[in-house]
Amino acid sequence: MKESVCLKIDTLSSDGSGIARREGDGFVFFVPGALPGEEVEARVILKKKHYAVTELQNILKPHSQRTSPRCPWYGECGGCQLQHCSYSMQLELKTQIVKEAFSRIAHISVEDVISSCIPSPKEWGYRNKASFPVRKNSSGKNEVGFFKRRSHSLIPIDACPILEPALNQMYGRFVHPLQKLNIDGYNEKKHSGILRHIIFRCGSFSRELLACYVVRKHLSDSEIKRISQLWQNFAVPDAAFVGVIENENAKVGNTILGQNSRILYGQGELKEILNSREIHYDGTAFFQVNSYQAAQLFAFCSDCLEKEEENEALELYSGVGAMSLFLAPKFKRLTTIEEWPSAVEATKKNAALNKFSNIIAYEGKAEDIVSNLKQNFNTVILDPPRSGCDPKVIQQILEWKPEKVLYVACNPATLARDVALLHSGGYKLEKLQPFDMFPQTVHVECVVLMSKGKRVNVRKAQ
Incomplete structure (x- = not known):
């Protein structure tokens, strides 16, 4: 049976875990989901010489700024770490982290x-880019979603509350006919399959949308045709879908993008407008999210x-x-x-x-x-x-x-x-x-x- 401990959380780690230190020897406990000032009960799941990683079991004394997460997958998905506290507290914590x-x-x-x-300016619905891994599971079906915290296991999701709403609509357009697309998802262990990631991008001010298919090898003509048909009639209120690109990444490893891209449908770049400046970039380039x-x-x-x-x-x-x-x-x-x-x-x-x-x-x-x-x-x-x-x-x-x-x-x-x-x-x-x-x-x-x-x-x- 794993050891359970009662802890007083002192501060926050760089990955968002609560940190508690044992009196006397300073032994450190990391508690994901706990906030500074809280008293909690946690179960030790990994113990090393100078620290232990724990799993939060009970909050004995909650922080006054603790809130209910908006996302149903929060805690499993590795994308967010602070939905359980107020936004004003998030700002304080980030200042302290620095x-x-x-x-x-x-x-x-x-x-x-x-x-x-x-x-x-926006606490939710702000993110202009989303990268979703696509994997072929053991039963032969394609899965898409986000990775679980500290793993490469997928959590299939319906939507993400920090994404621009138009990106969630693009995700819905992609995920429902995924099995019928007849393009195998990627297998990391075997380095097999075709589709590694699907990336959606949005110009928050320009309202332009673009999709990028990251593939292990170039798509065939018939696969490109099916993808083009999927996006031909896609429309979002107050936004314009401008195109689809393919990015080839044949390398083994966690790097998402490769060097070579081509246009599959429409155009290969989108624009954004920041304080009257017009900025163009393609689906693979870095841009603040x-x-x-x-x-x-x-x-x-x-x-x-x-x-x-x-x-x-x-x-x-x-x-x-x-x-x-x-x-x-x-x-x-x-x-x-x-x-x-x-x-x-x-x-x-x-x-x-x-x-x-x-x-x-x-x-x-x-x-x-x-x-x-x-x-x-x-x-x-x-x-x-x-x-x-x-x-x-x-x-x-x-x-x-x-x-x-x-x-x-x-x-x-x-x-x-x-x-x-x-x-x-x-x-x-x-x-x-x-x-x-x-x-x-x-x-x-x-x-x-x-x-x-x-x-x-x-x-x-x-």
Whole structure:
């Protein structure tokens, strides 16, 4: 029989689990679903030398901000971690997660520079992208849904409350005739089957919709015909379905997308409009999943930087150039670096569409290109993936000695790691602003401004 323990929850971990520490030796218990300040009864399901993972059994003393989750699959699905607490508490928890990451990893107190987490304009129905794995089960039927927490077992769902409503309608259009589509779902163990993921995307402001079929090998003509027929008459009120693309990913592993795509029906890209800027991108390119909050975040980043018409800036990990369009007016020239080929082409297109001739886009990995750049950059802008910046990038920044570094991050842990390196190289942390890009989840976006010069005044985000 597994051990049961009564615990007082102290804080929250980076994955949303409650953390309790045993008096005396500091042994740590992780309790998914528990909130700071609660007293709970939990069952130990995994025990290691210094910590244990538990399963919540009873809430002996609930937090006053505990709420009932809106999603019927909450707790099983691994997508959300904070539906069981009020939105105001979510914001407080995310601010605290950022503080603790800097204290634990960077050994920097941020109390004098951090501001409270900026709420998302929408708490529900905000997400403009959904990736659903498709798998062939043991009985030979295709299943689609989301992965269970910490596993690759599927939970078939009917809808997701954090998705744009139009994406749920696209999901319904896809899932009901799935068996009749006659395209085998993927088998991870055998690396067999055809259809690995279905990805739906929406321009929250443009109201354009696009579907992407991620396949192990190219679809046949007859399979393409059936897919085209499925989407031909699809219509959503106040939205326009623009096309279907195929993305081929023949590699073994967890990476969702491959390098090669083609149009199956309609067009292969969609657009979004953020604060009057028109942004085009294809179904495989990175774009912030919360357009409503992205508009606020990009405007805030622009406000962090003074207008320096004679200076040059470098933006690394620049994606499709969405933030570039907000930053370009500040500089004589903005050089962008991005490794995803279609995103680089999108940056060039978006610069032209929005009449910016001072954005120069290069394709390649940031760590491979920075050492060959000869310009004297006054400002460097970073927006890396969750893994943070490559050490070569940080080292090159320290050699360049730009006056300002603006860092946008979706992972407080790797942000704190990189900020510590910049701090040790002589940069002062001027501003740390969390943004809630992902309501109902434990994830938090941050903007950091660092400077070698005097302290700057930054307008607080609204």
